[in-house]
Amino acid sequence: MPGGETVRAGARGRLRQVSGWLPVLLLASGLGVHLWQVRAHQLSPWLGAGFGMFASTDVGSVRRVEVFAVLADGTRYPVLLGSPYEDALRRARDLPSGRELERLAGVAREALAAQPDIAFPETPRHLRVEVWRNRYEPGSLQASSSMIATRDFAFDDGG
């Protein structure tokens, strides 16, 4: 059926045309996701397919992630996470979205559960995750730190 052949040939031609632009579409999508993550979740501009490397002082080495066990009266105990938790720490530092902070809180719970000798005066009420970054004044390089993300998680969440 010649009509059907023509339609199929036309569809193949269009597919060829579109597939030729696939790499550029991927780059544009990656850039869009990067811009959204920077605005919505404080992704470090260096990361995430936005080609913002070497453009901003907002880089991992001047970001800091801190995890605290918080008692009912507000007393905070720092939870120090070592190298086994480096990946979760790095992800929360560079992309402090709710999901990454929750993942870090989960590994912090695991770390505390693995060290029963760590004793708090009472069962903590929650875990707090804070992410800070440094900024620098033009000219003087006077530094100041500001919190860019924080979230509390119930201490016994996730068992």
Add this chain to the structure above:
Amino acid sequence: MGDKAGPWQRLAAGLRRLTPAELAARLTCLTLLFSPVGDWFVRPATMALAGAGLLLPGAWRSPWLWGALALLTGARVIADWPLADNHAYLLFYWCVALVVAAALRDPEVLARNARLLIGLMFAAAAWQKWTSPDYPNDVFFLTTFLLDPRFTDFTLLFTTLTPDQIEAGRAYLEAPHREPGTVPQFPFELPASFRLLATASTWWNLFEQTLVAASFLAPPASRLGRLRDAAMLLFCFTIYAVAPVPSFGWLLLAMTAAQGTPTLRARLWLLGCFAILGFYYEVPWAGLLLEASAR
């Protein structure tokens, strides 16, 4: 005549015979071999495929080879998201471009994708710098030259800073500073030579990256478009002398080969630049000059 040709003539003839697509594909394979990507589960496979692309006759034009490499490099950026370096994403897009061109058997598609990927990537990089709150005012380089140990020798070579000052500056910049009333000042007066180096680096980078973006996005036959290969060579010769990421530069040169002028002279410049990036990475030239100047 062929028998009497010396090694130089044979090299020149071989280089002339390569199509832009073949040169680009072979340089991409070399890049993957010189600078293997991914974790232990991706790395051996990418190296084996890159080796096959170089050694097996005609393998460089196989959509299966590039399809496998696109899958592996794509899996790597997804698994590492968002921590992968930017050139990991570019490598993935470039492997997709090679698959598409190989499947469509259309080298023009590869040339167009090379131009657009480079142009758009540099446009994004330049735009991020122009709009960054701490780039055009020099803060980025004033802090990066102190914070990033990869630039220490370069900074010591071209400024009057001492190693102790760099150490003190780094400690200050990395420390938490949470109470504005009690924040100490920066530990020393920034010397004029350091400020000058930061300003020169800022504006050189802005100029070069904007030029590369504009020349690759301009119509290829326009006056600006015809500058694109030279702009890329200038970028690679200067930036990678200081920034030790040759795999990014090698990838950019492979992409440039896909769309560049296929003259022998242009190709020799490109291959010379490819080689010198390895030299920059393997030879700590700034440290050696620093030692020589201290004697």
